[in-house]
Amino acid sequence: MTTPINTDxxxxxxxRDRLRAAVYxxxxxxxxxxxxxxxxxxxxxxxxxxVLGLAIAAVIIAAPAFAFATGVIDFSSAPSAPEPVKVIxxxxxxxxxxxxxGAITGQTKIVHTFHTTSGSYDLAAAPSRDGWCWGIVHRDxxxxxxxxxxxxxxxQLPAVGNExxxxxxxxxxAGVTRITLKFEDGSTINLPFVQVSAPINAxxxxxxxxxxxxxxxxxxxxxxxxxxxxxxxxxxxFIRESDAxxxxxxx
Amino acid sequence: MGATTRxxxxxxxxxxSGFVGAMTAVVRNPEDAADVVQDGFAQxxxxxxxxxGAGPLEAWIWKxxxxxxxxxxxxxxxxxxxxxxxxxxLPDPETDPELEAALxxxxxxxxxxxxxxxxxxxxxPTVAEICGISEGTVAATLSxxxxxxxxxxxxxxxEPARTARGTR
Numbered sequence: 375m376t377t378p379i380n381t382d383x384x385x386x387x388x389x390r391d392r393l394r395a396a397v398y399x400x401x402x403x404x405x406x407x408x409x410x411x412x413x414x415x416x417x418x419x420x421x422x423x424x425v426l427g428l429a430i431a432a433v434i435i436a437a438p439a440f441a442f443a444t445g446v447i448d449f450s451s452a453p454s455a456p457e458p459v460k461v462i463x464x465x466x467x468x469x470x471x472x473x474x475x476g477a478i479t480g481q482t483k484i485v486h487t488f489h490t491t492s493g494s495y496d497l498a499a500a501p502s503r504d505g506w507c508w509g510i511v512h513r514d515x516x517x518x519x520x521x522x523x524x525x526x527x528x529x530q531l532p533a534v535g536n537e538x539x540x541x542x543x544x545x546x547x548a549g550v551t552r553i554t555l556k557f558e559d560g561s562t563i564n565l566p567f568v569q570v571s572a573p574i575n576a577x578x579x580x581x582x583x584x585x586x587x588x589x590x591x592x593x594x595x596x597x598x599x600x601x602x603x604x605x606x607x608x609x610x611x612f613i614r615e616s617d618a619x620x621x622x623x624x625x
Numbered sequence: 626m627g628a629t630t631r632x633x634x635x636x637x638x639x640x641x642s643g644f645v646g647a648m649t650a651v652v653r654n655p656e657d658a659a660d661v662v663q664d665g666f667a668q669x670x671x672x673x674x675x676x677x678g679a680g681p682l683e684a685w686i687w688k689x690x691x692x693x694x695x696x697x698x699x700x701x702x703x704x705x706x707x708x709x710x711x712x713x714x715l716p717d718p719e720t721d722p723e724l725e726a727a728l729x730x731x732x733x734x735x736x737x738x739x740x741x742x743x744x745x746x747x748x749x750p751t752v753a754e755i756c757g758i759s760e761g762t763v764a765a766t767l768s769x770x771x772x773x774x775x776x777x778x779x780x781x782x783x784e785p786a787r788t789a790r791g792t793r
Contacts, residue, residue: 382771393650396650397647399646401641401662403637408663408666408667412666414667415668514674528675
């Protein structure tokens with residue numbers, strides 16, 4: 375412990391050795407546990423692109439009754455999803471066999487269309503073994519359970535390619551009255567969301583981040599869902615690649 | 626772009642020991658450290674599409690894991706801004722009291738750089754990416770930390786026992 379220190383290299387070696395001895399651990403890697411925890415967080419399964427072309431447009435045009443702006447959407451009266459959407463939902467088990475959400479693909483429906491400045495986005499949903507599977511057509515497909523909490527996705531800013539900066543997500547419809555997005559500049563916005571009735575029983579939202587919130591310092595920072603009592607029932611934050619602790623030489 | 630599950634798993638399997646080692650120093654005990662690392666990688670898995678490849682994947686995962694650690698240090702229900710560094714842990718004073726006392730002299734920010742470099746074996750560029758500073762600042766921070774530690778360790782080192790010959 376008291377070997378004389380003569381050079382930076384010796385100090386480096388001694389520091390490394392002593393630090394490692396002082397924080398000794400015998401933990402072993404457990405990748406399976408990481409995947410289980412990821413599942414509990416609400417897995418965001420690999421993006422499945424759908425190319426439906428006019429078929430999906432025809433379905434939407436033919437079924438205007440489900441195109442609510444907000445409110446409760448009656449799942450039973452929503453139109454059946456095009457076959458390619460069902461196929462993708464059916465593949466979710468193969469994509470993530472550990473979780474095996476067990477989407478009931480035959481009941482996949484297009485339940486809503488979100489309209490933003492960059493276009494319209496169709497929301498597909500299907501009941502699953504333990505909850506529901508959902509996705510924005512041409513974007514991600516994923517599955518949640520009632521205890522998944524707030525599951526959300528975000529196209530990070532700055533936008534890459536032609537990807538619009540969208541925040542979308544879902545949470546079990548357990549009395550959620552408000553879903554609030556907070557920005558780095560301290561401002562907040564309550565996101566419009568829709569609720570889909572049984573057997574889905576979940577709330578969904580999709581919001582396009584406006585140019586006022588594209589720059590560093592004003593981008594999304596946290597998101598939270600509240601019930602009528604103001605209690606947070608689900609929350610999360612947005613990691614940025616530029617996000618880092620400030621480590622200056624001034625301590 | 627996004628990262629794949631396989632890429633994240635590769636980082637996990639190849640760098641696990643460094644993650645837990647450095648995190649043990651940050652959160653003060655190995656059990657919490659292992660838990661934070663598991664949570665950090667789980668979060669990285671669920672948010673892998675947010676990785677756009679601006680820096681190393683490992684640095685991106687470190688940011689997520691450190692955020693988990695800082696949140697834990699501040700209390701489970703509080704979201705700590707990543708730019709506000711909480712008091713970081715120190716090695717067990719019973720294991721190495723000299724080192725613990727020397728590290729205690731360092732501000733948390735320098736301590737984090739020391740942990741990431743010496744315990745996680747991270748090169749300067751990766752430490753720089755994680756901490757949001759330049760490589761030069763990492764080098765300067767480590768140099769200052771080395772000097773401070775050397776001085777502190779020297780002050781605390783017991784006087785060498787005088788030999789019989791020396792006392793005559």
